[in-house]
Amino acid sequence: MSAPAVEITGLVKRFGSTTAVDGLDLRMPRGSLLALLGPNGAGKTTTVEVCEGFQRPDAGSVRVLGLDPVADGARLRARIGVMPQGGGAYPGVRAAEMLGLVAACAASPLDTGWLLDVLGLAKVRRTPFKRLSGGQQQRLSLACAIVGRPELVFLDEPTAGMDPQARRLVWDLLRALRADGVSVLLTTHLMEEAEALADRVVIVDNGRVIADGAPTELTAEHSEQAQLRFRARPGLDTGLLSAALPEGYLVREPTPGTYRVAGKVDPQVVSAVTSWCAQHGVLAEELHVGRRDLEEVFLELTGRTLRA
Ligand SMILES: Nc1ncnc2c1ncn2[C@@H]1O[C@H](COP(=O)(O)OP(=O)(O)OP(=O)(O)O)[C@@H](O)[C@H]1O
Numbered sequence: 001m002s003a004p005a006v007e008i009t010g011l012v013k014r015f016g017s018t019t020a021v022d023g024l025d026l027r028m029p030r031g032s033l034l035a036l037l038g039p040n041g042a043g044k045t046t047t048v049e050v051c052e053g054f055q056r057p058d059a060g061s062v063r064v065l066g067l068d069p070v071a072d073g074a075r076l077r078a079r080i081g082v083m084p085q086g087g088g089a090y091p092g093v094r095a096a097e098m099l100g101l102v103a104a105c106a107a108s109p110l111d112t113g114w115l116l117d118v119l120g121l122a123k124v125r126r127t128p129f130k131r132l133s134g135g136q137q138q139r140l141s142l143a144c145a146i147v148g149r150p151e152l153v154f155l156d157e158p159t160a161g162m163d164p165q166a167r168r169l170v171w172d173l174l175r176a177l178r179a180d181g182v183s184v185l186l187t188t189h190l191m192e193e194a195e196a197l198a199d200r201v202v203i204v205d206n207g208r209v210i211a212d213g214a215p216t217e218l219t220a221e222h223s224e225q226a227q228l229r230f231r232a233r234p235g236l237d238t239g240l241l242s243a244a245l246p247e248g249y250l251v252r253e254p255t256p257g258t259y260r261v262a263g264k265v266d267p268q269v270v271s272a273v274t275s276w277c278a279q280h281g282v283l284a285e286e287l288h289v290g291r292r293d294l295e296e297v298f299l300e301l302t303g304r305t306l307r308a
Pocket of ligand 1: 040044
């Protein structure tokens with residue numbers, strides 16, 4: 001049987017007095033799409049860089065496609081694709097030229113014209129890298145990561161800074177890669193991205209795994225009950241609103257203008273929230289009763305928001 005795509009046990013990585021990764025365990029089967037989700041500074045990039053062989057672990061064991069990323073670095077790099085955060089290229093190189101250079105290093109590359117087309121880059125194929133927009137540079141960097149038909153790709157915040165249309169193109173491509181049996185490990189702090197793409201989500205905070213499972217498992221596990229949430233102008237007096245609800249309910253504003261009511265949802269509490277809003281001239285928009293999302297799971301586990 002082939003080794004897992006990634007197997008990490010007790011990974012520790014320190015930078016001076018900062019412990020970036022603090023005993024992280026992760027197992028990713030072949031052919032799956034795993035999202036490492038967490039706020040800034042959680043240790044996602046460091047974990048990925050250790051897997052790629054760019055950082056040496058201080059403790060723990062890391063195997064990628066059954067290989068040690070440091071000792072077997074050269075063999076491993078021929079089989080993986082890497083899209084680092086921020087990317088990078090010779091500033092004068094043209095888009096198609098750059099992809100062609102990377103493709104030339106691969107034994108059996110994908111068709112570069114097709115790849116540029118799929119990623120919406122056909123029109124800028126002759127544009128120098130430095131004149132591409134941030135989102136176009138990101139997509140070119142993704143193209144470079146996958147043009148060599150890797151068995152496993154590491155994508156560090158692949159859609160950061162992209163507009164929604166470009167993000168869709170990337171999501172479609174990642175789904176197609178997965179359907180072709182490629183293993184994909186991506187980092188993100190966009191819970192929508194993790195929910196939309198991943199077979200498994202590993203939520204990381206302070207260098208540790210705090211939750212791990214399929215998106216639906218995570219949201220179900222952490223919410224037997226439906227939850228009431230709504231949007232309204234930021235800064236409502238949540239203490240006053242909580243006091244107007246039946247005993248035991250608590251209203252929070254985890255991000256400005258987003259309100260969540262903790263407690264079992266029933267018709268009385270929905271009515272009490274809307275009455276209070278009406279009495280205070282507050283328009284409650286997107287009033288929603290339903291399953292929690294990953295953002296709420298994270299909030300519940302850490303008391304903070306993913307975007308913090
Ligand atoms: N080369 C380095 N030298 C010193 N500290 C570092 C280095 N790389 C990372 N760190 C620190 O390690 C911690 C984890 O950083 P890391 O980049 O892995 O987090 P992240 O989850 O990828 O965050 P982001 O979402 O912002 O990319 C942070 O406190 C960061 O400042």
